[in-house]
Structure formats: structure tokens, C-alpha cells
Amino acid sequence: MTGVVLNNVVKRFGDVQVIHGVDLEIEDGEFCVFVGPSGCGKSTLLRMVAGLEETTEGKVHIGERDVTHMDPSERGVAMVFQTYALYPHMTVAQNMGFGLKMTGHPKEVIAEKVGEASRILKLDPYLDRTPKALSGGQRQRVAIGRAIVRGPDVFLFDEPLSNLDAELRVEMRVEIARLHKEIGATMIYVTHDQTEAMTLANKIVVLRDGRIEQVGKPMNLYRDPDNKFVAGFIGSPS
Ligand code: ADP
Numbered sequence: 168m169t170g171v172v173l174n175n176v177v178k179r180f181g182d183v184q185v186i187h188g189v190d191l192e193i194e195d196g197e198f199c200v201f202v203g204p205s206g207c208g209k210s211t212l213l214r215m216v217a218g219l220e221e222t223t224e225g226k227v228h229i230g231e232r233d234v235t236h237m238d239p240s241e242r243g244v245a246m247v248f249q250t251y252a253l254y255p256h257m258t259v260a261q262n263m264g265f266g267l268k269m270t271g272h273p274k275e276v277i278a279e280k281v282g283e284a285s286r287i288l289k290l291d292p293y294l295d296r297t298p299k300a301l302s303g304g305q306r307q308r309v310a311i312g313r314a315i316v317r318g319p320d321v322f323l324f325d326e327p328l329s330n331l332d333a334e335l336r337v338e339m340r341v342e343i344a345r346l347h348k349e350i351g352a353t354m355i356y357v358t359h360d361q362t363e364a365m366t367l368a369n370k371i372v373v374l375r376d377g378r379i380e381q382v383g384k385p386m387n388l389y390r391d392p393d394n395k396f397v398a399g400f401i402g403s404p405s
């Protein structure tokens with residue numbers, strides 16, 4: 168049971184409130200997409216799930232555990248960012264295994280997990296290459312591989328495809344859908360791309376100015392948006 172539940176989550180930076188009491192239930196194994204305009208609080212909300220930002224008020228549960236004040240490393244989450252800083256001097260395999268090495272996992276365990284992740288991501292042929300010998304899409308795959316090897320309960324993606332060109336975005340979108348199908352883990356995915364949201368999500372959360380505007384299945388939001396704002400993001404033009 169590793170759904171994610173937010174209860175009345177509030178975030179203030181100094182005097183400025185950017186998240187205004189968000190309640191949200193994401194079910195175990197669900198692919199939940201946050202959409203909304205730039206600055207509406209998507210990343211902040213995701214970072215509070217990851218533990219990279221403290222909540223000012225409210226609670227975050229992952230599975231049965233109250234993780235509100237827990238360290239990021241103890242939450243069972245792994246995050247994939249838009250900019251995927253890989254270590255340039257390390258091979259693909261070393262990049263993927265680095266986190267496990269730092270936490271003292273034995274070589275055989277690291278090799279097994281890296282092997283598994285590279286199979287899922289079709290990176291086997293590239294394990295001995297360094298990042299400069301990879302395409303942008305392959306690099307982002309390595310970044311996703313780093314998350315997979317940690318075996319998280321919850322994957323968090325913050326606009327992971329924004330830096331890729333249109334063609335690669337489509338390819339990686341398919342990869343991420345396949346990853347979700349294969350691993351079945353709970354995933355929270357931030358994007359401003361309507362197609363990504365519509366094709367990847369089981370549940371879409373539309374955010375506006377730090378509040379939830381509407382939550383629903385993609386087709387429900389598309390067919391029956393509550394208002395023009397939601398329609399502007401995912402609704403049909405009618
Ligand atoms: P999004 O990811 O939807 O573009 P963010 O979550 O990054 O939005 O930002 C939401 C709001 O919080 C913005 O107004 C942003 O300027 C503000 N904000 C984000 N991080 C900080 C910070 N560390 N300090 C102050 N304000 C921040």
C-alpha cells in the first residue's frame with residue numbers, strides 16, 4: 168500500500184503563500200499528473216512529497232506512513248528532474264549505481280539492480296559508455312534508470328521531457344508509460360504538456376495559484392471540465 172495522501176498541505180516562502188491547503192489522494196499504482204501554468208505550485212507540491220521542501224502546514228502520507236517530517240532518503244521516493252545532471256566521468260552503469268554505492272550496497276546487488284533497470288530501459292548496449300557518447304533521450308533514460316535502481320515505492324517526475332525535442336518527447340513518453348505498466352509503482356508526474364497528461368495519466372490534477380482547480384480521469388476532465396480554466400488546459404474546445 169503505497170499511495171500518497173496530502174492533507175491540507177500549505178506552503179509559505181516567508182510571507183508569500185504558494186500552496187493553499189491542498190487535499191489529494193493518489194492511489195497505490197496510480198499515474199497522477201499535475202498540470203497548470205508556470206508558477207502555480209506544481210514543483211513545490213512535488214518537492215513536498217519528496218521531502219525536498221518542508222510543508223508549512225498539513226500532512227503527507229506515503230502508504231501507511233506519515234512522512235511529513237521525514238528525511239527524503241527515508242520516504243521511499245525517487246525523483247527525476249528536467250535537468251538530468253549525470254557524472255561525465257562515469258559510465259552509464261556507474262551513474263546508475265552510484266546512489267546504491269554511496270549507501271553501501273554490495274557490488275553484486277548493484278550489478279543486479281543496474282542490469283534490471285538497463286533491461287527495462289533498453290540501455291544494455293550503452294552500459295560502458297560515458298554520458299557524452301549518448302543522445303539526449305538516452306541520457307534521460309539513464310536519469311530514470313538511477314531512480315529505478317533505488318526501487319522506490321513512488322516515482323516523482325518534474326517535467327522530465329521538457330528539454331528534449333518533440334520527436335524524442337514522444338518516444339520517451341511511450342517509454343515512461345511502459346515503465347509504469349511494467350513496474351506498477353505509484354507515479355506523480357508534473358508537466359505542462361497536454362498530450363503527456365492525457366496519454367500518461369490515470370488521474371489529472373489541475374492546479375491554479377496553489378489550489379486544486381479540478382481532479383479527475385483524463386477523459387472526464389476533457390469531456391466535462393468544471394470551468395474555462397480547466398478546459399483551457401485539457402478540455403475540449405466546445
Ligand atoms: P511550477 O512548478 O508550477 O512552475 P513552483 O512550484 O516552482 O511552480 O513555484 C510556485 C510559486 O512558488 C512561484 O510563485 C515561485 O516563484 C514560488 N517559489 C518556488 N520556490 C521558491 C523558493 N525557494 N523561495 C521563494 N519562492 C519560491
Ligand code: MG
Pocket residue numbers: 209210211
Ligand atoms: Mg516547476
